[in-house]
Amino acid sequence: MDKLLIRGGRPLRGEIRISGAKNAALPELCAALLTDEPVTLQNIPRLQDVATMLKLIRNMGAKAEFSNDGTVVIDSKELHFPEAPYEMVKTMRASVLALGPLLARFGEATVSLPGGCAIGARPVDQHIKGLQKMGAEIVIEHGYMIARLPAGQKRLKGAHIRTDMITVTGTENFMMAAALAEGETILENPAQEPEITDLGDMLNAMGAKVEGHGTGRIRIVGVEKLRGATHKVVADRIECGTFLCAVAATGGDVVLKDGRADHLGAVIDLLRAAGAEVEPRKDGIRVSADKRLEAQSFRTTEYPGFPTDMQAQFMALNCIAEGDSKITETIFENRFMHVSELMRMGARIDVDGKVAVTHGAEKLSGAMVMATDLRASASLVIAGLVADGETLVDRIYHLDRGYEQMENKLRVLGADIERVK
Numbered sequence: 001m002d003k004l005l006i007r008g009g010r011p012l013r014g015e016i017r018i019s020g021a022k023n024a025a026l027p028e029l030c031a032a033l034l035t036d037e038p039v040t041l042q043n044i045p046r047l048q049d050v051a052t053m054l055k056l057i058r059n060m061g062a063k064a065e066f067s068n069d070g071t072v073v074i075d076s077k078e079l080h081f082p083e084a085p086y087e088m089v090k091t092m093r094a095s096v097l098a099l100g101p102l103l104a105r106f107g108e109a110t111v112s113l114p115g116g117c118a119i120g121a122r123p124v125d126q127h128i129k130g131l132q133k134m135g136a137e138i139v140i141e142h143g144y145m146i147a148r149l150p151a152g153q154k155r156l157k158g159a160h161i162r163t164d165m166i167t168v169t170g171t172e173n174f175m176m177a178a179a180l181a182e183g184e185t186i187l188e189n190p191a192q193e194p195e196i197t198d199l200g201d202m203l204n205a206m207g208a209k210v211e212g213h214g215t216g217r218i219r220i221v222g223v224e225k226l227r228g229a230t231h232k233v234v235a236d237r238i239e240c241g242t243f244l245c246a247v248a249a250t251g252g253d254v255v256l257k258d259g260r261a262d263h264l265g266a267v268i269d270l271l272r273a274a275g276a277e278v279e280p281r282k283d284g285i286r287v288s289a290d291k292r293l294e295a296q297s298f299r300t301t302e303y304p305g306f307p308t309d310m311q312a313q314f315m316a317l318n319c320i321a322e323g324d325s326k327i328t329e330t331i332f333e334n335r336f337m338h339v340s341e342l343m344r345m346g347a348r349i350d351v352d353g354k355v356a357v358t359h360g361a362e363k364l365s366g367a368m369v370m371a372t373d374l375r376a377s378a379s380l381v382i383a384g385l386v387a388d389g390e391t392l393v394d395r396i397y398h399l400d401r402g403y404e405q406m407e408n409k410l411r412v413l414g415a416d417i418e419r420v421k
């Protein structure tokens with residue numbers, strides 16, 4: 001089991017490049033299954049979750065070539081096994097994104113239910129309800145969603161879909177299914193994340209008719225067939241936000257190339273309020289801080305609000321900032337598991353249900369800590385970068401799911417960090 005050994009206290013300086021977005025690459029790899037022509041995706045990050053998705057796609061009988069420059073070519077002409085088996089889905093909930101495309105292209109799909117994960121139950125009931133509204137017959141058997149079209153029906157039908165709560169992958173499943181459905185689909189309360197916008201752009205490059213992606217209403221007019229295309233994956237706003245917090249917390253000065261300030265408004269506003277300098281540039285974002293920051297309160301909400309995927313990272317920053325902060329997590333029911341690990345490093349945090357109150361400490365002390373989920377791992381790395389002494393972060397396979405070579409990027413910026421077995 002790999003660990004990260006960090007000796008804290010060094011400000012981050014220099015320049016790194018932000019990788020392609022995990023949460024855009026995963027749906028877009030599935031969108032490639034909507035056509036029997038080759039699809040080329042550029043700027044795909046080398047992550048464990050991407051490797052899992054490629055394994056899933058190859059297991060279906062499709063070809064997926066990942067070349068060194070981050071380009072993946074998917075050719076699903078020979079796809080003959082429209083299934084996502086449990087042993088793969090249990091490690092990555094995003095496998096549910098295969099459901100819409102397989103159903104739309106092949107009229108059938110068997111996808112394992114994801115099961116819970118560390119941060120919450122994360123059911124897929126909204127995905128099922130929306131696809132049933134488009135005419136799919138979906139039964140749950142032996143832990144699998146078995147989806148079919150009614151006998152004699154060749155295509156899904158467009159529908160008006162309003163979900164009980166905003167769902168990112170639900171929105172993505174509906175967009176992909178609707179692209180090949182008969183007639184018009186309206187998503188009444190879709191997710192508006194930049195990854196949704198990027199998926200819509202890719203679908204349109206394949207010949208789909210998607211409009212309003214990234215706004216509060218998406219309209220898709222189905223077409224008979226989609227063609228191959230080339231699409232560059234948007235930069236990862238959560239990786240970028242994570243590094244913004246790391247640089248601000250360590251008092252450094254860094255340029256994050258390809259970072260999109262327009263995708264991080266809520267996070268950048270809070271960092272500026274805390275006392276960091278954040279300067280959007282045409283080639284990315286420059287971030288610096290030369291004094292102790294002031295803790296900032298926030299609540300996580302759907303985009304364009306403060307992202308839940310940045311909650312743990314900003315909490316780490318608040319723990320060594322001046323003053324108290326009140327953090328409210330409104331999206332997931334159990335996303336404070338980093339709190340007990342941060343407290344081992346001397347952080348002072350009180351949790352009551354969905355609310356965590358931090359009391360800024362002058363310093364944190366390095367300790368052995370354990371990662372519990374992807375973004376919690378990132379918050380422990382940030383804490384380790386500012387703590388006195390050595391921090392050993394265990395179970396960093398969580399980190400490898402969503403961050404491409406994080407320790408190498410941090411070393412380039414001057415951090416004293418190494419991966420140990």
Ligand code: EPZ
Nearest residue numbers: 023094122123124125126127166167168169309331332374
């Ligand atoms: C996506 O997960 C992201 N993953 C998550 O990022 C992110 O935290 C989340 O959106 C919220 O922004 C990918 O894009 C691959 P949801 P998703 O459906 O789509 C409930 C990371 O760190 N819900 O928007 O699974 C759900 O339980 C990961 O990169 C239902 O009840 O999240 C949650 O409370 C973690 N039924 C809320 O809605 C459903 O059918 C939002 O979930 C669907 C969702």
